[in-house]
Amino acid sequence: GQNIDQPTEMTATEGAIVQINCTYQTSGFNGLFWYQQHAGEAPTFLSYNVLDGLEEKGRFSSFLSRSKGYSYLLLKELQMKDSASYLCAVRDQGRGGGNKLTFGTGTQLKVEL
Amino acid sequence: DGGITQSPKYLFRKEGQNVTLSCEQNLNHDAMYWYRQDPGQGLRLIYYSQIVNDFQKGDIAEGYSVSREKKESFPLTVTSAQKNPTAFYLCASTGDRDQPQHFGDGTRLSIL
Numbered sequence: 001g002q003n004i005d006q007p008t009e010m011t012a013t014e015g016a017i018v019q020i021n022c023t024y025q026t027s028g029f030n031g032l033f034w035y036q037q038h039a040g041e042a043p044t045f046l047s048y049n050v051l052d053g054l055e056e057k058g059r060f061s062s063f064l065s066r067s068k069g070y071s072y073l074l075l076k077e078l079q080m081k082d083s084a085s086y087l088c089a090v091r092d093q094g095r096g097g098g099n100k101l102t103f104g105t106g107t108q109l110k111v112e113l
Numbered sequence: 114d115g116g117i118t119q120s121p122k123y124l125f126r127k128e129g130q131n132v133t134l135s136c137e138q139n140l141n142h143d144a145m146y147w148y149r150q151d152p153g154q155g156l157r158l159i160y161y162s163q164i165v166n167d168f169q170k171g172d173i174a175e176g177y178s179v180s181r182e183k184k185e186s187f188p189l190t191v192t193s194a195q196k197n198p199t200a201f202y203l204c205a206s207t208g209d210r211d212q213p214q215h216f217g218d219g220t221r222l223s224i225l
Contacts, residue, residue: 106153
């Protein structure tokens with residue numbers, strides 16, 4: 001099976017930078033996704049990594065190291081609206097194929113003034 | 114606008130009752146998924162379907178059933194065998210394995 005670990009909670013200051021880490025163990029890694037979820041709402045897609053390295057998209061960047069089973073999501077110039085849960089999800093090619101994801105429990109980020 | 118529509122937004126179930134959650138998409142996506150989310154938890158996969166008339170169990174399929182008679186529709190039935198059905202249910206779809214899953218707005222199910 002798969003095991004995905006993320007910190008449960010983080011707090012950061014408006015305007016600052018925060019890094020949310022995700023470590024995973026899987027038998028057939030085939031991509032990692034980051035989603036943002038506000039309370040009571042559906043998750044929205046932020047980023048996707050399948051090769052090692054950094055993917056940048058505006059204020060959000062995501063990094064992947066497949067050899068270390070490690071990813072992080074970097075949020076710059078934090079805004080109050082960034083307060084949300086951030087979900088790391090891993091796609092495993094070994095379990096029947098398709099686009100089936102396993103989600104971590106999420107990191108609840110609180111942005112303070 | 115293309116998207117995924119889940120209904121109802123809120124649903125209440127009586128003891129011993131089966132209830133069905135609707136999920137419709139007009140994105141022409143082949144694959145559809147049902148997840149359950151409990152407070153403070155991540156998403157857990159209930160069932161998924163990669164093509165019409167075919168579906169597979171996810172990690173927590175017991176007490177649930179699905180059908181995929183049309184590409185656009187993937188309804189989830191929460192049966193009376195599911196003893197702890199109170200949760201937030203999310204439906205998702207994707208058209209390509211390298212594309213992210215798109216989610217509906219969810220259905221919140223509670224026990225009466």
